Amino acid sequence: MRERLWAAILGITAAAAVLATAELIAIFVGPQSSPLFAMGSLAIDLAPLWLKEAMIALFNTGDKVALFVMLGIALLVVAAVAGILEMKRRYAGVLVLVVVTALSIIAVTTRAEASAVWALPTLLGMGAGILVMLRGRRLLAAWIEAAGSRTEVPAASNSTTAESLSRRSFVTFAALTSAAAVVVGVGARLMNASSAAVTAARSAIRLPKPAVPAPPVPAGAELDVQGITPLITPNDEFYRIDVALQVPRIESADWELKITGLVDHPFSITYDELLALPLEEHVTTIACVSNEVGGNLIGNATWLGYPIRDLLAKAGPAADADMVLSSGPDGFTAGTPIETLTDPKRAAILAVGMNGEPMPPEHGFPARMIVPGLFGYVSATKWITTIEVTRFADAEGYWTPRGWSALGPVKTASRIDTPRASQRVGAGTVPIAGVAWAQHTGIKRVEVQIDDGEWQEATLATPISDDTWVQWSLPWTAEPGSHTARVRATDKSGKTQTKTEAPPAPDGATGWHTVSFTV
Incomplete structure (x- = not known):
């Protein structure tokens, strides 16, 4: 032995x-x-x-x-x-x-x-x-x-x-x-x-002021409720889901983005050239398709970048092209509808900044894609180095052959942040609060049901835009005992999120977030 x-x-x-x-x-x-x-x-x-x-x-x-x-x-x-x-x-x-x-x-x-x-x-x-x-x-x-x-x-x-x-x-x-x-x-x-060289180079970067700054956060956009999710997610608390087991370390001086494929004028752009362009700033919520009902694989940040539609316009996509296949050094690829990226009403950007600082390495430094209204698996390529204009009939993103839908529009959803599941709260007036989102569509109404009672409309905070989540709150007079609360949201198109429970695959989880707690 x-x-x-x-x-x-x-x-x-x-x-x-x-x-x-x-x-x-x-x-x-x-x-x-x-x-x-x-x-x-x-x-x-x-x-x-x-x-x-x-x-x-x-x-x-x-x-x-x-x-x-x-x-x-x-x-x-x-x-x-x-x-x-x-x-x-x-x-x-x-x-x-x-x-x-x-x-x-x-x-x-x-x-x-x-x-x-x-x-x-x-x-x-x-x-x-x-x-x-x-x-x-x-x-x-x-x-x-x-x-x-x-x-x-x-x-x-x-x-x-x-x-x-x-x-x-x-x-x-x-x-x-x-x-x-x-x-x-x-x-x-x-x-x-x-990779000390990359860290030092990133620390030395001074991002330019945006040519189009984000509008000021409106008064009343953030509710004063203990336990509710912050309106803007700090960088170190922002979720990270990707296929990279080690974060790619790319020096900004070595980075280059190639725009190729079915285009009239393929070209490349360096990091310095990108920073010299008129950059835009947008507050945008992004989410992972793997997010369970009530999950935290979602975040809201202020992003600085250049419109992808302008890069594509310079390249001149073919008339029959309907997809952009973006990729980076980690082996990930995302297939994004070209009509979404070229939509002048949608802030789809090649982002270089996050909440006022150069893109953190784990979130895609030197640059990544941010596209409102689409799950990250079809849009949010980090450490991006290639944009290939192609067709859905000819190419697939990383997750599509693995069982996920080729198109990934974000679904209307809502979450209860407080009270937490199994939490004990004191009797009296208790706020039931959380966030709701329907990126690029906007939230119209949030309703809360307590103990199978009537649905009650919650108070919505002032939204930053239709591309961001919105906080909501409902004051409730708590009585001793065990209670259950559930939430549902209705977006501005009039669609109320479904009660039917479904797993994340193949195109996002559905169902009403429900928490049980004790007073």
């Missing part, structure tokens, strides 16, 4: 050497060439729709952390098995390393914008892992032979016999190799993740 344990430790040590070496080499090749992140991205790409929904439902914005935990556990198991196999049959564990490396190379080299050189960190990591595996096997085999048994490694001894010397050699080798792998691997990962 002890022999298997030490053999498993050998396999884990070899795997640590693989990852540490790969992360170190990735500093010079590029952060995106990290095999661990590439394998994670491949897992996201290949995962069935039901599993993606379950991950987001269970872990919300922590889905990537959960994925890394599961990948880590899987890696430990495979590495331990490789070590045990190596001790049973020479080169069996090495073969496992080679197979896993081959899968990693496929994952790395099939990422967006990948090149053949991206395989180098994984290949060199495999070489280091094989060396550790072979050297460790010899040391462990010597210990087993000195102990006079191939089925059990004896307990530690302070004697200076051949057995204790061989034991010390193996333990020292495994400990020092593991420690070095942790130090090198963690250090390299931090360097790959932080």
